[in-house]
Amino acid sequence: MTRHTTGDKGPGGDGDTAAAGPDAGSAPAVPGGPGTQAAATDTGAASRTDAVTCTGLAYAFGDTTAVDGLELSVRDGEVFGLLGPNGAGKTTAIRCITTLLPVPAGTVGVFGHDAARERMAVRRLLGYVPQQLSADSGLTGRENVELFARVFDVSRRERAARVGQALAAVDLVDAADRLAKTYSGGMVRRLELAQALVSAPRLLLLDEPTIGLDPIARTSVWEHINAVRAATGMTVLVTTHYMDEADQYCDRVALMHRGRVRALGTPDELRTGLAERRGAGSGERPTLEDVFRDIAGSGLDDKSGDFSDVRSTRRTASRVG
Ligand SMILES: Nc1ncnc2c1ncn2[C@@H]1O[C@H](COP(=O)(O)OP(=O)(O)OP(=O)(O)O)[C@@H](O)[C@H]1O
Incomplete structure (x- = not known):
């Protein structure tokens, strides 16, 4: 598996960005895929760090x-997957990890870099798709991705290739030169994914990437995330209200409630744990939502909402269109 180097310049830095190796021509259509990055051994111990x-x-x-x-x-x-009801603190935690919010108490590390003291080093390693719309409806898909390539300091020499790879990775090549305001909600989310991928991040943070999308568009977004992850080995930290998605696509999940992690494990471990607590003959196999309800108990009130209470629906398509 190939990995990024961590030592070069990124957003706000004073030189070309890190990721591309000399043999980008042999890369698949995925930013950060094999052939676009230096080998794992270049990062030394960093590749072993959480x-x-x-x-x-x-x-x-x-x-x-x-x-x-x-x-x-x-x-x-x-x-x-970071799961939890509205107001659990997921977005705030993600924003501390991205360095968009400071770290007033405790510590945050990203591949061994301290988010409070090494903000630029952290930013160089990550791509972020926020809940809020990050695509500009008045630009084409390609222009939106190019803008992010410039912001993330992708070198001029590599920029066109990287933008093309990012658009290809999310299946937007044919629509690349249309204005984003003509895109469906699912296409907008894939465009935002391309924006985050153009810098070939080692860590991709997605804040409710499929909220407000229909089931087909949700599946499509996940398939594209998984394809890029398979090609690059990047880490994905995702928040979602959708338990079924967490169950299907996340290796491990943390159930967050009122600012803290209340349970952690693979979806299967969490479900099995609840089944064991309930004892034999307790009926159907529990779902992840059952696990959360068991953990949060009466603390899951109207104020905090529940997993199917998606008040923060982005309604992406209507906002762009
Ligand atoms: N900018 C802000 N100003 C004041 N309070 C805020 C702000 N952002 C978040 N909060 C509050 O902090 C708490 C945690 O919010 P946060 O958005 O992190 O939760 P969340 O789990 O991401 O929720 P959601 O699923 O609705 O996005 C909530 O009580 C929220 O009202």
């Missing part, structure tokens, strides 16, 4: 505690 570590992370907005002593480790190369 992708994300949060210890005692806390964040408050005034009197509102959003994240309350979060402990989290995301392993290099896994798809990790």
Whole structure:
């Protein structure tokens, strides 16, 4: 499996970005795929380091505690799901990891880099698709991805190839020169994925990537995420309300409630754990949502919502169209 180097320049840096190797011509149509990056051995111990570590992370907005002593480790190369109801603190935690919010208490590490002290080093390693719309409806798909390539300091020499690879990775080549406002909601999400992939991130953070999409578009977004991950070995940290998606696509999940992780494991481990707690003959095999309800108990109230209460639906298509 090939990996990025970590030592070159990225967004805000003063030189070309890290990822591409000299033999980009042999790469598949995926930014960061084999042939576009230096070998794993170049990173030394970094390739063994967890992708994300949060210890005692806390964040408050005034009197509102959003994240309350979060402990989290995301392993290099896994798809990790951060699940929880509205207001659990998922987005706040993700924003601390991306360095968009400071780390007022505790620590956050990304591939061994401290998010508080090495913000640029952290930013160079990640791609981020926020909940909010990040595509510009007045630009074409290609222009949107080019804009991100410039922001993330992809060198001029590589830019066109990387943009083409990112668009191909999400199946938007044919639509690349149409304005984004003509795209469906699913296409917009794939465009945002291409924007995040153009810098060939080692860590991709996705905040509710499929919210508001129909089942076919949701599946398509996940298939594209998985294809890029298979080609590059990147780590994916995703928040979602959709338990079925977490079950199907995540290697491990953390169930977050009121700012803390309440349960952690593979979806199967969590379901089996609940089945064992319930005892033999307790009926149908529990779902992940059952696990969460068991853990959160009466704490899952109207204020915090539940997993099917998707108040933050992005309605991407209507906002772009
Ligand atoms: N900018 C802000 N100002 C004030 N309070 C905020 C702000 N952002 C989040 N909060 C509060 O912090 C808490 C955690 O919010 P956060 O958005 O991190 O949760 P979440 O799990 O991502 O929820 P959702 O699934 O709805 O996105 C909530 O009580 C929320 O109201």
